[in-house]
Amino acid sequence: MSNMSIKTILYLFAGVFFLTGCKVGEKYKQPNLNTPDSFRSAWTTDEGDSSLSQIEWRNFFNDSNLITLIDSGLSHNYDIRIALKNIEIANRNLRINKLNYLPAVDANIATVNQQYRSKDFYGSASSKWYEQKGKKAPESMAKYQSQYATGLEFSWELDIWGKIGQEGDVLKASWLDTKEAKTAIQTKLIADIATGYFNLLMLDAQIEVAKRNLQLNDSTLRMIKLQFDAGEITALAIQQTESQRLVAASLIPDLEKEITIQENSLRMLVGDMPAAVNRNNTLNDSLINFDQDISLGSPLDIIRNRPDIKQAEYALVAANAQMNVAQIMRYPSISLSGVFGVNAMLAKNWFNIPGALLGGIAGGVTAPVFRNKKLKNQYEVAKIEREKVELDFQRRVMEAVGEVSNTIITVEKQKEQLNLAEERVSNSELAVKNASLLFKSGYATYLEVITAQSNALKSELDLVELKQRQLNACVTLYRSLGGGWR
Missing domain, CATH: 2.20.200.10 (Outer membrane efflux proteins (OEP))
Known part of the structure; x- marks a missing residue:
């Protein structure tokens, strides 16, 4: 090729660069999310208090067995390991995009x-x-x-229009999305392990209640039989007392089954084969470091802390870049x-x-001249897709704020329920004691004894379940605020 031909080509490209050498497309800007200044709650804390979401999960939980389980889950859980592979793939795709600026040889x-x-x-x-x-x-x-x-x-x-750069933004958003997906899996995994562990402690407590109530029923049955032998009561009293005893006895195998299933579920969550789970504490111990002196932070903090919200924003970043790519496809290309x-x-x-x-x-x-408006249509569709993703982002933020607000009221009101449930248990225990004494003295019937014991069993089981639900609500609040991934 002659020098004149080479110069002609160089002049051609120089002219195009000077005339059209600018980037095409809209730069991403976070939309207005209309978040309130605070959550709907009577929970008030000083501004200087540390936010609940900023607490490291190891410091949030106060049970060595639970921490060991979570550590094992983060290392061996299959969802976590798959997420790490997805991050590796996204990282490779992002690195290779930078080479698109170079010629292919x-x-x-x-x-x-x-x-x-x-x-x-x-x-x-x-x-x-x-x-x-x-x-x-x-x-x-x-x-x-x-x-x-x-x-x-x-x-x-x-790449005079910035197409490679926009495609790089898509890949970068995808890479960040996979990282946040792994973080979201981690926060959910930690919450699931904690929930399963607290459920296991609840089942332990319930089986203890059932066994203790069974012993009480055995004692009552012996007393009823003695009075029957003395001719003071009929056989109906023995039959009804025995029925009450069987209610408590039937709870035990069912709870033992639930304990085994829960242990197996926990083991599989942490990537192990079904086996027993170590636990030394009870629901009465301080299992998590949680009190209402800790700040909840602001709804705006959710956007910075929650991985699912950040995923939604990265999806919007990618959609914005895809829209720009669709616009660039309508411009001339130089090769x-x-x-x-x-x-x-x-x-x-x-x-x-x-x-x-x-x-x-x-x-x-x-340059495209006539493509039956396909390129224009692709661009308009990409704009609409971006608007859809933006609406989804705003919806997720709204739902997250609502989730936190709902969990806050759950924690607050369940605390009130716990106080009432504890009073109920104390009252039912006193009723059992008094009914037994009155029955021995002839001032109460066997039906009153049976009723008192039935109420005591139910109130104790309800209290144990309420303690477990309160622990789970605290964990849910911790996760919904964006905690658990540090």
Whole structure:
């Protein structure tokens, strides 16, 4: 190629750069989320208090067995391990995008091209090849073309509109999304392990209540039988007392079944085969470091802390970049291509230097003119898709604020219920004691004793369940505020 041709191409590209060398598309800007200044709650704390979401999960829980389980889950849980693989894939895709700014180069190691044509073909045979061989070209299946080539070829699309950068923004958002997906899995895993562990402690406490109540029923039954033998009561009293005893006894195998299933579920959560789970504490112990002197933070903090909210925003960033890419596709594109190597008609001249040398460079500017409005439609659809993702982002923020507000009121009101439940248990225990004394003295019937014991069993089981629900509500509040991933 002559110097004049190369200069023409360079002038062409320089002119295009000066005339159109600008970035296309809208830069991402976080939409107005209309978050309130505070959550709907009577929970008030000083501004200087540390936020609940900022507490590291190891410091939030106060049970060594639970912390050991969570540690094992974070290392061996299959969802966590799959999420790490997704991060690795996204990281590779992000790194490779940076190389798109460079030209693509291919090496043609060896190309042999032999074409044959017969007399009715409109072209003539390769006369030079037959002259070299000292032969006359035949009328049928004459060698039409003979070519032996080796060289380098390159192609390069110049990113004058910022297309590669926008595609990089999509990949970066995808990479960040996978990281937040792993974080979301971690926070859910920690909450699930804690919930399962507290449920296991609740079942332990309930089976203790059932066994203790069974012993009480056994004692009552012996007393009823003595009075029956003395002729003071009928056989109906024995039958009803025995029925009450069987109610308590039937709870035990059912609770033992639930304990085994819960232990197996916890083991599978942490990536282990079904087995027993160690626990030394009870629901009466301080299992989490939680009190109402800790600040809840503001609704705006949710956007910075919650991985699912950040995922929604990264999806919006990606949609914004995709919209920009769709817009860039409507603009002219500039490309360079070239080849350098050797090319000969005869194998013996394949590497004949300089006779077989081949070189070329080409440049082009192409622009879509008429595509049946497909490119415009793709851009308009991308704009609508971006609007959809933005609405989803705003909806998720609203739902997160609502979730926190609901959990706060749950924690507050369940604390009141706990106080009432504890009073109820104390009252039912006193009723059992008094009913037994009155029955022995002849001032109460066996039905009053049975009723008192039934109420005591139910009130104790309800108290244990309420303690577990309160612990779970505290964990839910911790997670919904964005805690658990540090």
